Amino acid sequence: MNKLLLIVAATLVSCVTLVTAQAQEVQGDAKAGAKKNAMCIGCHGIIGYQASFPEVHKVPKISGQSAKYIASALNAYKKGDRKHPTMRGIAASLTDQDIADLAAFYSTNGVVEGAAALAAAPAATGKAAELVAKGNCTSCHGASFSAPIDPSYPRIAGQHDDYLFVALKSYKAEGNAQVGRGNAIMGGVAKQFSNAELKELAAYVGSLPSELKTVPESRFR
Structure with missing residues (x-):
């Protein structure tokens, strides 16, 4: 009986590991992300736009940022690891696929292939x-x-x-x-x-x- 329980437990762990791995491998689609950014452009699509919370400051530039960082940041807002009411509300409405698509979009948005290397x-x-x-x-x-x-x-x-x-x-x-x-x-x-x-x-x-x-x-x- 104990052996059977060990086998069942091992199987469950394997399944959970597989599901977790699959969740981590969600592939983003930049074209799909371009159709999902309606909640983003009101702040991040206006040059010089300023937020007023928690104090007045320009909203961050996110075009050209790495896809993995954008996804990490959105997930942090979604989980509450980053405490920002507006961003948490937006992130909470996104699925893992939405986050991956938006990350893929902004990582390539405005990026010109073959452009000169960044100055030192x-x-x-x-x-x-x-x-x-x-x-x-x-x-x-x-x-x-x-x-x-x-x-x-x-x-x-x-x-x-x-x-x-x-x-x-x-x-x-x-x-x-x-x-x-x-x-x-x-x-x-x-x-x-x-x-x-x-x-x-x-x-x-x-x-x-x-x-x-x-x-x-x-x-x-």
């Missing part, structure tokens, strides 16, 4: 260099801040500095039902810095050459 990022100097070294930022985001060591990590070079500042502060937030990001690594990094230092760090990273962009929808041009 100038090395940080002075205070910015000290902050980058203290946070060991390049160990994950790459020397250029555009080539992270894992595609589920974001490209951050040239991202809006006011957005970067808000995002970095959110990793420090605790006990707030509407603001915060649950990432142990980034939480540990961000908590080393004062808000003034995070602002200076964000300004440096935001000034770097970037592959990120906002691509306006035709109706907004």
Whole structure:
């Protein structure tokens, strides 16, 4: 009887593992994503558009971001690991396939095949260099801040500095039902810095050459 139970348990584990693996392998379709982005374009499809929560800042550029990072971010909002009422509401309405399709779309949106390689990022100097070294930022985001060591990590070079500042502060937030990001690594990094230092760090990273962009929808041009 015990042997039978072990066999059943092993079979269940195998099934769960197979289902999990299949869920992780959802393939995105950029053309399908282009038809599903109605909830995205009102903020991410307008150059210079500003959000007012949790403070006024430009919404992030997401065109040209890696598909795995976009999917990771949307799933974090969906699970509540990223606390943002609007983004959580949007993400909660998406299926795994929707997320994969939108990620595929935005990772290729505005990307020109055969375009010239991104210019090398100038090395940080002075205070910015000290902050980058203290946070060991390049160990994950790459020397250029555009080539992270894992595609589920974001490209951050040239991202809006006011957005970067808000995002970095959110990793420090605790006990707030509407603001915060649950990432142990980034939480540990961000908590080393004062808000003034995070602002200076964000300004440096935001000034770097970037592959990120906002691509306006035709109706907004």
